[in-house]
Amino acid sequence: MSSETESPDTSSDFIRDIVAQHVAEKRYAKIVTRFPPEPNGFLHLGHARAILLNFGIARENGGQCNLRFDDTNPAKEDASYVDAITHDIKWLIEGWADEQLASKPKGAVPVAQQINDRTDYQVSTASSSDADTEAFTASDYFDQLYNYALDLIKKGHAFVCDLSATEIEEYRGSLKEPGRDSPFRDRSVEENLDLFERMRAGEFPDGAKSLRAKIDMTSPNLWLRDPLLYRIRHIAHHHTGDKWCLYPLYDYAHCLSDYLEGVTHSFCSLEFVVHRPLYDWVLASLDLPRELPHQYEFAKLIPSYTLMSKRNLLRLVAENHVSGWDDPRMPTIAGLRRRGISAAIIRRFVIGTGITTNDDSITDIAAMEHVVRDELNQSAERRLGVLKPIKLVLTNLAPDEVIECEAINNPQAETPKKRKLSLTREVFIESDDFAEIPPPKFRRLKPGGEVRLKYACIIGFDEIIKDADGNVTELHCTAQLDTRSGEANSSKKVKGTVHWVSATQCHEVTTRLYDRLFTVEEPGAEEDFVTALNPDSLEVVTAKVEPSLAEAIPGAVYQFERLGYFTADSTDSSPGKPVFNRTITLRDTWGK
RNA sequence: UGCCCGAUGGUGUAAUGGUAGCACAGGUGACUUUGACUCACCCAGUCAUGGUUCGAACCCAUGUCGGGCAGCCA
DSSP, X not given: OOOOOOOOTTOOOHHHHHHHHHHHTTOSSSOEEEEOOOSSSOOBHHHHHHHHHHHHHHHHXXXXXXXXXXXXXXXXXXXXXXXHHHHHHHHHHTTTSGGGEEBEETTOOXXXXXXXXXXXXXXXXXXXXXXXXXXXXXXXXXXXXXXHHHHHHHTTSEEEEOOOHHHHHHHTOOSSSOOOOOTTTTOOHHHHHHHHHHHHHTXXXXXXXXXXXXXOTTOSSXXXXXXXXXXXXXXXXXXXXXXXXXXXXXXXXXXXXXXXXXXXXXXXXXGGGGGHHHHHHHHHHTTOSSOOOEEEEEOXXXXXXXXXXXXXXXXXXXXXXSSSTTOTTSOBHHHHHHHTOOHHHHHHHHHHTOOOOOOSOOBOHHHHHHHHHHHHHHHOEEEOEESSEEEEXXXXXXXTOEEEEEEESOTTSSSOOEEEEEEESEEEEEGGGBOSSOOTTOOSBOTXXXXXXXXXXXXXXXXXXXXXXXXXXXXXXXXXXXXXXTSTTTTOOOSOEEOEEESSSOEEEEEEEEOOSBSSSOGGGSSSGGXXXXXXXXXXXXXXXXXXXGGOOBTOEEEETTTEEEEEOTXXXXXXXXXXXXXXXXXXXXXO
């Protein structure tokens, strides 16, 4: 099927070098990575890099990659995204790293175990053959996270603070000025324990108190100035319900979730570099028995002409600039899939961009378009379809005459299969393929010229028919039947070949012509990206296509010869009535 | 102007003290029953200045430019 030519495992990057070093040192029994999406939107091309890195590292080292929902903020998250995210990940790695996708037994939470006479907590991993499994979920660790917070308080590493949000901001200082200690910083362990328990019990309103790490208010790293660990939120959580009104923050929950799952390598994007000391501080302050996970950062993938943040993509959806998260113009995994772009294509493109710490790079979207065309050229069957038809009459054929022609399904195939096409007196050709006053080097149909109807025969131009207003209504030509394949004059050469469909044996199908969503290279850098929306990103036409396309398989991609690649939309098509989405046009070196 | 990070053709990357390579984009031509594909050729780079070294894209120093950080978001 796919001729996926993914980079061999010889390709390396700084992260693979680090992991290879650890493997050589036998530092870990098994390499364990994780992909931790927050269920607050659909996954996009940027996530694809993280997914492919995490699963790729696991795949190359006989390890595992945990899918973990990072659901510590009930105000922004929703269970409705969980299924879509899970589906997209599985689809992206299918046939490539399915074995590495790790989950846990249903309902599993961290359990106590003895390690070197010390009590440790870990959540078990389910084997891929187990029946009842589910994704790892940070909120399943809330109890254990709470207990760890108690430990932190007992060790004098955390305190309950009564300062308001604005006061905390003031006390934090600025980029240049050091911060000041909270007046509540030196509460006794007993008082902190009592207050924290009462926070959990719901005695205080939102924002009245918080649990903070006791680190260093004068640190040049803002994230070390007694950062918050827990905040009060009297709001139900999509997974834990109303059990909690106290929720941990990312910096506290993430490193410990990694630890509880036995993650060895925790990869994230560059903006978390400044958080790494905090990641390490939390883990180190708890004096944990097992080997600690470590965080490594890499640069995000930002393709040109696309938006790449969930916040912004959500706005496109909310304001109806697109039909949804899976609109074929969206850079989401679901959108690309509907567009006809396979997982193998995404993998080849994303992996091909590499992993670095260069932080200001924009990847030319043309690099992805190249992969799309290259893969589809190998796999897509060819069909004939006319987007903007103009009628052409072959005056030397009888009205009911049908001439059978043979068309090749895919010239790239080892042993190309063929199908039948019917040439009739009346056909449609692309209106772009005729010019009454042709521009220089025009190789198509023009007055007095000749052109070949693909897979049929050469035709000679006779006459142009116009209506009263001067609009072209029909083109009259003569078919040179002896130039058909196998006939005496079949090797006759003409400069142009055009596609066509029989006017009496064709189907009309709704076809969506997509173009890039934005007119500028970096819409995310725009004051307001909405002003950079491409007004022509979607054009709907009723195309005339050859009969076989009525049975197009949703999700399959076809090349409409000389036009581009089209896929039958899997949500809007119905049996016998496909709706086509244009995946991408063919490369066009002539320009028009 | 606090701290941290980064800098290789137009773009994305490789070279880890020893010939600056690959891909995309762009250009020219060949081929063509898809102006597609394919093929051939061309274009074009180590941010700057010093230093270490027989030898520096790589190590050091300084500068320049770019990015990140002051959510009870992740």
